[in-house]
Amino acid sequence: MATIIRMPAVSAGSDEAAIQTWLVAPGQTLTVGQPLAEIETEKAVVEYAAEIEGTVLKLLAAEGVAVNVGDPIAVVGAQGESADDAELGPAASAVAETQAVDGPPVVVETQAVDVAPVVADAPVSERVATPSRQFASPIVRRLAKERGLDLTTVVGSGPGGRVVRRDLDSLPTTAAAAPIPAAPVPASAAASAAAPVVAARAGTVEVPHTGMRRAIARRLTESKSTVPHFYLVADCQVDRLVALRKEVNESSPVKVSLNDFVLKAAAAAFVDVPEANATWGETAVTRYSTVDMSVAVAIDGGLVTPVLRSVESQTLTEIALNVADIAQRARAGQLKQHELEGGSFAVSNLGMYGVTEFSAIINPPQSAILAVGRARPEAVVVDGALEVGTIMTVTLSADHRVLDGALAAQWLAAFVRRIESPLGMLV
Structure with a gap:
């Protein structure tokens, strides 16, 4: 019976990660220890090796799309076996969809030509370029959001035109967008409900927290508090x-x-x-x-x-x-x-x-x-x-x-x- 490969916990304290690059394709024979994919976390890109052998029947996660730890990312089985034989469960369809980290979808509307999101039923050969879309990895979108950067102004230098971290250095810093309230706030209560606006002191510059900086802060604060x-x-x-x-x-x-x-x-x-x-x-x-x-x-x-x-x-x-x-x-x-x-x-x-x-x-x-x-x-x-x-x-x-x-x-x-x-x- 076909076996499901799930997103591993490659970084302590992280609930999600993304496939940066698939190193295999459907129909390819897989051996134990063979590099399966490069997985991107808040701290680094790590190579994930296969723990089973067989034939790659289907890839369920798109490159650059955030996936929860434990969700299905691929199906492996015997040659000629169908991926439908694996009991994917309701989470599989969600993994194959374009997902986001803290807000906007993984694709950003722009005039650039880039790679379309991969759906669960599409073979690698059908991952064709589509107009008016730009592909950015979750860590890039998170950094762009934290730094107040506009991804639509950059042409990615990564595979398939994907926006990668080094591309952010060339973008101008803009004011970060204000959060959208979960429910309408009455006009009479707007003054008290709104977050206070603190004027920046002259000669100061605010540097938004990156995902890595947040992770370091969280782990070291936990260490000093509990150890x-x-x-x-x-x-x-x-x-x-x-x-x-x-x-x-x-x-x-x-x-x-x-x-x-x-x-x-x-x-x-x-x-x-x-x-x-x-x-x-x-x-x-x-x-x-x-x-x-x-x-x-x-x-x-x-x-x-x-x-x-x-x-x-x-x-x-x-x-x-x-x-x-x-x-x-x-x-x-x-x-x-x-x-x-x-x-x-x-x-x-x-x-x-x-x-x-x-x-x-x-x-x-x-x-x-x-x-x-x-x-x-x-x-x-x-x-x-x-x-x-x-x-x-x-x-x-x-x-x-x-x-x-x-x-x-x-x-x-x-x-x-x-x-x-x-x-x-x-x-």
Whole structure:
């Protein structure tokens, strides 16, 4: 019997997503693990791989159309089988229709020629261009609405003329439209019912919230409100680390950064103190046998935290290559779904911006995050004598539900030992 593929939850806290690009077509043979579609969320575009094998019988979701998580997006079955054999349910027809995010429909009336919405019964070959329509993805329409931008004034540069995020940079900012009341308001009550209008102060500019900024605000506010943070600070003397890095980079074709050493030292500290490699759950604390950690990557409009797997078993060169790869793909919006999930720990390094010390907010369900400042020259005492040393301040933010103070202190002490004796990380 034909099987329904439903929209996965590719982003924590998101109730909907959109197919940016289908990577298969009806009639195509599908294997487990084969890329099925690129799915667009508030934060990134992730590649979704098939979890079953068979023949693609029908695509139910149009590219660029918002779909609720759990709604049908495709039908897969045996060769020659009909998609009608699958029990799609009432939600399937709704998925195939043009849907909107927070208001207007997915197509915008304009003079441009673009791709028409795909209905459930139309094969790929019938997705022809129609006049007077412009196609924009949900995230583009949401950003345009939040920024007060007029999509009808732009010709999209995406596939089929679709308006994509980079096209918004060329649009003039206009005043956002006022919300339409749900019901008529009597004239006598209009003054009290209307939202107050606040005049902008001279010399100020209001920047509307983007979807990513709202998501970051929601998750970090939830973290600070529900996770009992506590903080431990340590100064690391990294003269030997700086010297070793210079020597490594002089002989290796792959350049290793200080942050790569930090990731390796953090993973090694979890090997030394395995009890700290854990996360909080509703019924139990989960401990992990591998060190999977997130690396904060700044992108346009916010940041993402892709996860590096089994860092404890990677060499410094492998860490350097993997970090460069995920950072590049994060900025290009090409991260895969599994790369944004999991992990028990994160590293956030602002040293390259000249930041000396800061405290980071834990990204649930992870239980800790290490904030790394810049390596700087400072006076240090060595064998009772005053010398100039290179100091790097790190701050561990820990979830007190998972890590007690003593356990967190043991982990931080192990990290300091590892980072101050870096040669051990090469063997």
